[in-house]
Amino acid sequence: MDPHPSLLQVGTVYNTATKLKLACKAHAIQANFEFVTVKSDKRRYTIKCKDEDCSWQLHATNVENTCRFRIRKLNETHDCFGLIHTRHKQVTNTFIATRIQDKLRAQPNYTPTQIRLDLKTELGVDISYAKAWRARELALNFINGTHEEAYAKLPGYCKDVLNTNPHTTAILERDDDSKFKRIFISYGASAMGFGHCLPILGLDGTHLKSKYLSILLAATGVDAVGSLYPLAFAVVDAENDANWLWFLSILRKHVLEPHASENLENGTLVLLSDRQKGLIDGVASVFPGLRHGYCLRHLEENFHKQFKNVELKKLLWRAARSTQKEDFDAALQEMRGINAVSASWLLAHAPPEHWAELYFAGHRYGHLTSNIAESLNSWLLHARELPILAMFECIRHQLMDWYCKRRGGEGNTVGLLVKPIAEKLQQLVKDRACRYRFHASTSTRFEVSSGITMVDYLVDLETRTCSCHVWQSSAVMG
Secondary structure (H helix, E strand, C coil): CCCCCCCCCCCCEECCHHHHHHHHHHHHHHHCCCEEEEEECCCEEEEEECCCCCCCEEEEEECCCCCCEEEEEEECCCCCCCCCCCCCCCCCHHHHHHHHHHHHHHCCCCCHHHHHHHHHHHHCCCCCHHHHHHHHHHHHHHHHCCHHHHHHHHHHHHHHHHHHCCCCEEEEEECCCCCEEEEEEECHHHHHHHHHCCCEEEEEEEECCCCCCCEEEEEEEECCCCCEEEEEEEEECCCCHHHHHHHHHHHHHHHHHHHCHHHHHCCCCEEEECCCHHHHHHHHHHCCCCEEEECHHHHHHHHHHHHCCHHHHHHHHHHHHCCCHHHHHHHHHHHHHHCCCHHHHHHHHCCHHHCCCCCCCCCCCCCCCCHHHHHHHHHCCCHHHCCHHHHHHHHHHHHHHHHHHHHCCCCCCCCCCCHHHHHHHHHHHHHHHHHEEEEECCCCEEEEEECCCCCEEEEECCCCEECCCHHHHHCCCC
8 A cells, every 4th residue: 555645635735736636646546446537727627536426526726826726625425335456547657657756766777567566566556567668758757858858958058068067078060950960078077087097998889778769979998996987978870980080080189189198199099999990990080190909809709700610719819818929820820720711811801900919009908808888888778768968967977976986095095006006016026926036137127037937038127018018018108
């Protein structure tokens, strides 16, 4: 039963006709009867029990010069036996939506199935899955507004974020009929902070699950402690060459050049993507000379579709992680032993300078896949279902929470290194230092002997290089 039954009384005033009607529905559900509407307009609201022989009736009128309604007459006597089924006419989409919106706001993943179970438990009524779904959509409209309203408010939203968030970029484009075409947003805090992150950006597009099925493009970085760092977003109609070129051009001109120009000038910025044609051409056009890394998981999928051999997939990863030419060549040779054309197909479709650690001229910092972008998509699961304005606000609020939390995360850290990196170095010293021996050539150059691999390595602290090539591929270069 409803823990908060609605009691109707003569003289009770409701602020709006809608609230009066909801109170009547709640009372009917609680008292297990249905009613029909006799009169409903701006001045009067009259209802009676659905059973023609029943005398229950309510009459309310508008309070003059207001939107409020007062109950004037109420015959509380029921001459019927009530309902003998668990469906109820008064359990409308609006009634359900009003009832669940607070819970839906606190629990965005509140499903239609859960809504049905809660109504059965709390009110003793049964509704279909379809009605629960429609009520949930209506409740979301109550909370976030409709999709049409959201698009109409975008120009004002862009002005607001530009006025209240310094260094924000918000660019809205509309077609010749003044209809929405695409929008780019990079919040100021993200743009200003990117210069202190690792010089790496994951680029990806994901489908929005909202009414108009647009595409969300995103550029995502990694901060000093390895956490996700969303930098810029765009909503476009399709993931094509023109939209990626537009997105990347704005990203460079309005975000990276003002706030991370050093990474552009010295060529240290690395871009990661899933090797889509629009991205390959767009990166080459907008970021000439910068390194473009391909997602190895995406390459693996295409490789497997072509040759369908699990061992070839393992050899691809071995080749990608190799830091010695002998190991890389050996992996490719084993591919040829399984399928004579596999290695040739791989090198022709994806040059190794885009995916192999040995040949990649930039620094991917251990990111062989576009897991940066994939992590962002996972975080955006709820936001992707919202109207576009609510989605951007959801993103903005999450960024505020993240940045606030991270600002205090290193407050007690001693030294120049953030805590996770310092702990990692301490663990490396503990685990490996006793297994290596070195001979100094100069104050910065050493010959290091490994008791594990039985190989000697040349290490140069000044240039931050090692003949094993692992340092070059994973460390920040000075």
